[in-house]
Amino acid sequence: MRRGAVGTCALGFALGFALGFALFLPGAASAQWAGSPVSGGMGGTGVVWARGVDALDFNPANLGFSRGWSLSLLDLGAAGLLTGTTMEDLWDIATAAGEGDRALVERLPADGFRVSALTEGYTASKGAEAGDFPSPGASLPGFALSWGPVGLRVRNRVLAEAAMSREVADLTVSGFNPERIREYAVRETGFRVASFTEMTLGYGYTVAGRLGVGVAARYVQGHRLAQGRFFEPEIDLNDETLRVTGVAVEAPGGSGWGVDVGLALDMGRGWAMSLAARNIAQRMTWDDALRSHEATFTDEDFDSSDLTELLDRFADTPLDPSGVSLPTFEAARGLFAQAYFPTVYRAGVGWEGIHGTRVELDASAVSPRGRQSAPWEQRVSAGVEQRLKFLVLRGGYAFAEDGLRALTGGIGFRVGPVCLDAGAGRLSGNLDGIAYDGVQASVGLSVRGGGA
Amino acid sequence: MPPRAPRPTAAPHLALVPTLVACVGLSGCLQSDQALPFELEEGATASRTIGPLGGTISLSSGVAIVFPVGALKTGTQITLTPRLDAAFPGDAGPIIPGTVFDVAPAGLQLAVPAQVSLRLPVKNLPAADAVRLGVATASAGRANLVASGSYDGTSGLLTASLGTLGPVAAVLSNDAIPVGTGLPPTLGGGTFWGGAAPVGVWGPLLADAGQRFEASCRPEARRCFSSGMVQVWASEELLDRLGGTLVILSPRLEADLVFSSMDAHGFPTQALGSLSLKGTLRAQLGGGVSSYEVDESFRTGTGSAAPLATGVRFANNRMILARTSDGNDRTMEYGLGPIGTGRLLTLRVEEEVEMENDDGSTTKGTVILFARLRG
Numbered sequence: 001m002r003r004g005a006v007g008t009c010a011l012g013f014a015l016g017f018a019l020g021f022a023l024f025l026p027g028a029a030s031a032q033w034a035g036s037p038v039s040g041g042m043g044g045t046g047v048v049w050a051r052g053v054d055a056l057d058f059n060p061a062n063l064g065f066s067r068g069w070s071l072s073l074l075d076l077g078a079a080g081l082l083t084g085t086t087m088e089d090l091w092d093i094a095t096a097a098g099e100g101d102r103a104l105v106e107r108l109p110a111d112g113f114r115v116s117a118l119t120e121g122y123t124a125s126k127g128a129e130a131g132d133f134p135s136p137g138a139s140l141p142g143f144a145l146s147w148g149p150v151g152l153r154v155r156n157r158v159l160a161e162a163a164m165s166r167e168v169a170d171l172t173v174s175g176f177n178p179e180r181i182r183e184y185a186v187r188e189t190g191f192r193v194a195s196f197t198e199m200t201l202g203y204g205y206t207v208a209g210r211l212g213v214g215v216a217a218r219y220v221q222g223h224r225l226a227q228g229r230f231f232e233p234e235i236d237l238n239d240e241t242l243r244v245t246g247v248a249v250e251a252p253g254g255s256g257w258g259v260d261v262g263l264a265l266d267m268g269r270g271w272a273m274s275l276a277a278r279n280i281a282q283r284m285t286w287d288d289a290l291r292s293h294e295a296t297f298t299d300e301d302f303d304s305s306d307l308t309e310l311l312d313r314f315a316d317t318p319l320d321p322s323g324v325s326l327p328t329f330e331a332a333r334g335l336f337a338q339a340y341f342p343t344v345y346r347a348g349v350g351w352e353g354i355h356g357t358r359v360e361l362d363a364s365a366v367s368p369r370g371r372q373s374a375p376w377e378q379r380v381s382a383g384v385e386q387r388l389k390f391l392v393l394r395g396g397y398a399f400a401e402d403g404l405r406a407l408t409g410g411i412g413f414r415v416g417p418v419c420l421d422a423g424a425g426r427l428s429g430n431l432d433g434i435a436y437d438g439v440q441a442s443v444g445l446s447v448r449g450g451g452a
Numbered sequence: 453m454p455p456r457a458p459r460p461t462a463a464p465h466l467a468l469v470p471t472l473v474a475c476v477g478l479s480g481c482l483q484s485d486q487a488l489p490f491e492l493e494e495g496a497t498a499s500r501t502i503g504p505l506g507g508t509i510s511l512s513s514g515v516a517i518v519f520p521v522g523a524l525k526t527g528t529q530i531t532l533t534p535r536l537d538a539a540f541p542g543d544a545g546p547i548i549p550g551t552v553f554d555v556a557p558a559g560l561q562l563a564v565p566a567q568v569s570l571r572l573p574v575k576n577l578p579a580a581d582a583v584r585l586g587v588a589t590a591s592a593g594r595a596n597l598v599a600s601g602s603y604d605g606t607s608g609l610l611t612a613s614l615g616t617l618g619p620v621a622a623v624l625s626n627d628a629i630p631v632g633t634g635l636p637p638t639l640g641g642g643t644f645w646g647g648a649a650p651v652g653v654w655g656p657l658l659a660d661a662g663q664r665f666e667a668s669c670r671p672e673a674r675r676c677f678s679s680g681m682v683q684v685w686a687s688e689e690l691l692d693r694l695g696g697t698l699v700i701l702s703p704r705l706e707a708d709l710v711f712s713s714m715d716a717h718g719f720p721t722q723a724l725g726s727l728s729l730k731g732t733l734r735a736q737l738g739g740g741v742s743s744y745e746v747d748e749s750f751r752t753g754t755g756s757a758a759p760l761a762t763g764v765r766f767a768n769n770r771m772i773l774a775r776t777s778d779g780n781d782r783t784m785e786y787g788l789g790p791i792g793t794g795r796l797l798t799l800r801v802e803e804e805v806e807m808e809n810d811d812g813s814t815t816k817g818t819v820i821l822f823a824r825l826r827g
Contacts, residue, residue, distance in 0.1 A: 167738065167739075177810040178693075178807065178808045178809060178810060179692075179693065179809055179810055181693065181694075181737055181738075182693070182694060182695045182735070182736065182737045182738060183738060184737070184738040185606070185738035185739030185740075186606065186738075186739060187606050187739055188606070229607075231604050231606070231607055231609065232604040232605065232606055232607070232738060232739040232740035233738070233740065234602045234604075234611070234740065234742070235602075235737055235740070235742040236742070236743075237733075237735070237742055237743065237744035282483065283483055284483065285486060286486060288486070288487075288488070288489040289489075290488075290489060319489075319490075321489055321490030321510075321512065322490075322498045322499075322500055322509060322510065322511075323500060323507060323508045323509055323510060324490070324508065324510055324516070325508060325510065325516050325518060325569065326510065326514070326515070326516045326569040326570075326571055326609050327569075327607070327609065329490070329510070329512050329516075329571075330571070330607045330609065332488055332490075335488065336485055336486040336487065336488060337485050338485060339485075339486065340483050369483070370483070
């Protein structure tokens with residue numbers, strides 16, 4: 001009898017495909033730090049000094065202190081956080097094509113690495129459509145408008161997470177080696193994406209000119225909540241074949257609402273303090289007419305198809321609860337677990353000098369329930385801003401839970417009513433020997449008038 | 453920038469109090485988790501009609517059966533029910549709790565095997581036991597392991613083929629022979645008749661012409677694991693590739709060998725019979741368990757479905773059968789020894805496995821099986 005163990009590079013391609021599917025998420029390509037590029041340059045602060053449309057992101061009470069009007073024309077950004085690897089290493093892993101340096105894998109933790117991203121949804125959707133990848137579904141661009149104490153913001157967001165096992169990373173770096181067949185494992189390689197549009201209407205008013213009180217109501221239109229995973233390859237040692245099953249389960253829509261409240265106190269002599277709660281009350285209900293995307297690939301598929309063709313195999317079908325495979329059940333496990341927004345409490349104190357200097361120190365805490373938030377939401381942030389005629393310079397620093405830190409900077413230009421702001425930062429840190437690495441960058445274009 | 457001009461209105465603290473009260477009140481509106489649409493209650497039953505085009509039936513509590521095209525000749529109502537009270541026969545091995553389901557109509561034979569999947573509690577299963585996991589079906593008060601399948605150790609999904617419907621359960625098979633590491637002992641040969649010098653360690657033994665040696669063990673009767681009729685080793689190359697945790701699951705040995713004439717030195721000159729040794733080699737590969745079907749069979753003579761008498765000769769501890777069913781001579785290491793009032797003939801059967809290497813070359817590994825026949 002002459003039979004072989006698995007041959008060809010099929011397994012490597014299969015697991016490499018898992019890597020590709022997990023990482024070619026629309027959310028991983030572009031993201032947004034938290035609110036505006038102003039905040040992005042100031043370490044994520046904003047609960048004290050955000051004004052106009054920016055106040056809707058942090059503290060509606062600040063609308064009570066806002067003057068004139070502002071219109072946000074462009075608000076784009078990107079933020080991604082890697083846990084367990086660095087951006088340089090990730091790039092090298094993704095481009096290794098089986099001929100990379102094995103030291104890349106040796107630097108990974110035993111559990112592999114994770115990617116978390118918070119994105120602006122409209123551009124992410126357009127980017128995904130252009131690349132022929134699954135779109136997060138935001139079809140209209142966001143905008144924001146404030147007029148005195150009233151503000152309205154429509155924002156598209158995509159939250160994405162992906163995880164990849166060390167073994168899959170090893171495959172992409174070193175390529176498939178049949179002599180190491182017993183080392184390969186998909187393990188927890190998978191992803192989760194939530195995309196939605198938020199329409200927030202806020203109002204703030206002042207009491208005695210020094211205390212601002214604000215409230216904002218938000219309608220949330222959910223576009224897609226999806227999670228997927230790959231299963232361990234089924235290797236037929238007799239026929240020299242393998243099968244890899246990938247399954248994603250998707251809630252094709254949803255709706256919800258949220259309420260924000262805030263207080264802001266002008267303490268005089270340039271000092272101010274604020275307290276705000278985002279989603280102090282909220283509800284999010286996803287459509288339970290789930291759809292499943294399941295595809296099983298054989299080694300022949302991987303030899304003859306490219307990534308886009310393989311993704312096309314994930315045609316969605318309605319999920320019939322009495323007729324789905326166990327992998328589909330497994331992929332759906334936890335889909336709705338805490339699939340809503342946590343309450344985020346923010347408190348801050350700030351000082352504004354007469355020469356265009358602003359300083360702010362914020363702390364934010366995230367309620368333990370609700371997973372639709374970025375991992376850096378719970379943090380202490382410090383930011384400084386200096387206006388120099390038409391130029392605004394910003395800097396900031398933040399440290400979040402679990403050892404995550406961010407160093408940020410930003411710049412703004414004021415030409416008449418037109419404001420162009422950009423902010424960027426580097427996320428880093430270390431927890432129990434596992435490193436973080438990430439970046440955030442955002443740019444915004446707005447028009448302001450009437451003393452705003 | 454905060455406005456500098458104060459507005460004449462109420463004192464700030466009067467607005468602060470109701471705002472804080474509202475905050476506290478609203479924060480009581482905590483959302484509970486939304487339920488998945490298929491989170492069925494314990495004991496729920498699934499039932500659907502599946503026709504010749506195939507289909508899937510499942511219970512979220514941990515079972516799914518995929519019927520391929522042609523498995524059912526006509527539309528048939530298939531029902532899945534968790535078995536909570538009635539016992540499942542334990543003779544195939546310890547049952548994994550929560551994995552017993554009734555699949556009705558019981559006894560229905562499928563034209564094409566369906567694929568049954570069971571979800572196992574991964575955290576409660578020692579990793580070393582994964583290679584012994586299998587799907588058992590119950591029939592007439594007995595449980596038997598069905599054909600080999602795969603196990604995903606990450607998600608706990610155990611999958612196997614199912615040819616006949618009926619109660620199913622995940623079991624830790626007790627009919628699994630561990631594959632030995634290291635080298636198997638060298639068999640000592642031996643004479644069949646007392647006239648010649650001994651070759652084996654047991655000394656000369658007498659066997660009359662017409663002596664019959666036979667062995668039979670199989671999952672549904674006397675099992676090979678408990679009978680000791682089968683022993684397995686793997687060569688170093690195979691162990692390097694597949695790891696050290698290997699078993700042969702549900703081995704099946706059927707052997708019958710008659711030596712019909714002897715020469716002057718006590719060795720048979722003619723043999724008639726067959727040997728069939730089958731089983732599933734299970735190996736833990738990465739996060740899952742994969743199977744390799746071992747099937748080593750031969751019969752004496754060629755050109756016929758039944759064994760034909762063929763010549764046999766001996767060289768030291770090797771028995772050489774001329775013209776076996778694969779068209780070639782077959783050389784086997786053998787050992788002959790006493791057992792009780794009879795004799796035990798041990799034959800070394802090998803199955804070669806060719807494995808591809810990174811550079812395109814191949815490495816040959818060997819599964820070595822000892823089959824013990826009583827005479």
